[in-house]
Amino acid sequence: MTTTAPPVQKAIRWILVLQVGVAILMFSTDLLGRLPSILSPSKAPTFDRPTAPGDQTRRYAPRRITTGPDTSPLPRRLVFDREGDVLTLTGAIEQGDAARFDEELNRVGTIETIRLMSPGGSVLDALDIGRRLRDERLSTEMTADGVCLSACPYILAAGTERRVHISASVGVHQHYFGESTVLPAFTAVEDIQRGQGEVMRYLDEMGVDPLVMQHALVTPPDEIYILTPNELETYGLATEIGDR
Known part of the structure; x- marks a missing residue:
C-alpha cells in the first residue's frame, strides 16, 4: 500500500x-x-610602490593597506578620534557608518576639520557622510602619507576646503552598488548606472568636476588609480596641495 x-x-x-x-x-x-x-589577478604593481604621472594604477587590497611607522592594518570600520577641532576618520567605511558619524558629530560638538585615512568601502555611506559634512560647513584634510581610496574621496570632496598633503594618496576605481543578490543582468546594470549617476550628481553638487569619474570607470575593482597632485587640483578634489 x-x-x-x-x-x-x-x-x-x-x-x-x-x-x-x-x-x-x-x-x-x-x-x-x-x-x-581569480583566473587573471591584477598584474599592477603593489600599492606600496611609488606612483608617477602615467604610472598611477596599483593593486587594491584594502585589508593589506597599512599606516604608521609600525605598518598597522587599518581598522575594518571607521574609528573616530577627536583632537582639538579636528575629527579623524580612520578605517574602512562600512554600512551603517554614516549613522555612526552623525551620532559622533552630535556628541563631540564643535568641529572644524575632518581628517581622512581610509581604504574606502560603502559608497552610499560615504555619500551620506559627505552630505552631513557639507551641511556642517566643515573642511577636509589629508596629512603626510595618508590614504583616501575607493569611496573615501567622496568624503574628501565634501569639504568646504580640501587640503591634501603632497605625499598623500587619493585613488578611485569602479564600484559595486547594492547587495549581492540573484538578479537578472539588466537589473544589475541598472543598479550600477543608477549608482554612478548619483555619484556624478553628488560630485557636481560639491563643486568637483565629475570628469574625475573617467579614471574610476576604466579601473577595475581590484586596482586603484592614484590621482596626481595636478589632477586633484584640476578636478577640484583638492583646493590646496601642501607639504606640511
Whole structure:
C-alpha cells in the first residue's frame, strides 16, 4: 500500500528544495563574479610602490593597506578620534557608518576639520557622510602619507576646503552598488548606472568636476588609480596641495 505525503509536508519539502537551489545559485553567481580576478589577478604593481604621472594604477587590497611607522592594518570600520577641532576618520567605511558619524558629530560638538585615512568601502555611506559634512560647513584634510581610496574621496570632496598633503594618496576605481543578490543582468546594470549617476550628481553638487569619474570607470575593482597632485587640483578634489 502506497502512502501519499500530506500536502503540508510536500509544501515544506519544496520550500527546502527551493532554498537550497537559491543558495547554490547565489554561491555560483558570486563565484562567477569573482572568477575573472581569480583566473587573471591584477598584474599592477603593489600599492606600496611609488606612483608617477602615467604610472598611477596599483593593486587594491584594502585589508593589506597599512599606516604608521609600525605598518598597522587599518581598522575594518571607521574609528573616530577627536583632537582639538579636528575629527579623524580612520578605517574602512562600512554600512551603517554614516549613522555612526552623525551620532559622533552630535556628541563631540564643535568641529572644524575632518581628517581622512581610509581604504574606502560603502559608497552610499560615504555619500551620506559627505552630505552631513557639507551641511556642517566643515573642511577636509589629508596629512603626510595618508590614504583616501575607493569611496573615501567622496568624503574628501565634501569639504568646504580640501587640503591634501603632497605625499598623500587619493585613488578611485569602479564600484559595486547594492547587495549581492540573484538578479537578472539588466537589473544589475541598472543598479550600477543608477549608482554612478548619483555619484556624478553628488560630485557636481560639491563643486568637483565629475570628469574625475573617467579614471574610476576604466579601473577595475581590484586596482586603484592614484590621482596626481595636478589632477586633484584640476578636478577640484583638492583646493590646496601642501607639504606640511
